[in-house]
Amino acid sequence: MDSKQQLLQQSAEAKEIFLPHISADPVIFGFEHNELKVLLLKTNYRKKWLLPGGYVRKDEDLDEAVKRILHERTGVADIYLEEFGVFGKKNRSESYFEDFDETLFQKQRFISVGYYALYNPSKFNIIPDKYSEACEWIFLSSLNDIELAMDHREIIEKALLILRQKIAAIPIGRNLLSEKFTLPELQKLYEAVLGRELNRGNFYRKIKNLGILKKLDEQRRGGAHKAPDLYSFDEEHYIKAMENGLNSW
Secondary structure (H helix, E strand, O other), X not given: OOHHHHHXXXXXXXXXXXXXXXXXEEEEXXXXXXXXXXXXXXXXXXXXXXXXXXXXXXXXXXXXHHHHHHHHHHOOOOOOOEEEEEEOOOOOOHHHHOOOOOOOHHHOOOEEEEEEEEOOHHHOOOOOOOOEEEEEEEEHHHHHHOOEOOOHHHHXXXXXXXXXXXXXXXXXXXXXOOOOEOHHHHHHHHHHHHOOOOOHHHHHHHHHHOOOEEEEEEEOOOOOOOOOEEEEEOHHHHHHHHHHOOOOO
């Protein structure tokens, strides 16, 4: 079955199962080699990259739908996703299906709800669905080198903007770093999110004053220089900061 036949078959099934005009697009950020990544699919149809989004069943909540969609399309499960925006420009998705007539379910005008999450790529065994030839973590620095479908570049950029705005109010790192990490490693993560270098002394002082770290009686061995101390997140304080903000407990 070729990719067009796949979509026609999916369309017939979708009309019975899914709500019209609403979809969900999860943006899953990862961190590796001191850079942010995003999880993308390369479709069989048109060979373009896109977010692992999909449609909402008539009998499910939106938040549950996005978790199901992500699992069905990539194999990723059991993660917390946060809503961050709505995308509804006209023709945002219809032009992608220009090879089909107006009866195709996917060619309707869809308003999409964006969700984002931060997770370590090494924790997941990603598997593309039957509509995709690849499922990969792509470095944000490489996005200009690939062709993204629909308005998915805009959705990724908005998710990153929201993350940058929230980084002063909520902690990050627990799902992206190893259980034990150094302060330079944590600083590299913050720099990757913010897109700029930070003063080491100021960063170390501020991050320690937040009260979300535990210094371990261990060092990172193997380097040419003095072995740096290892830290882990204080689980109780980290969770409180996620719920109430860094400055409210």
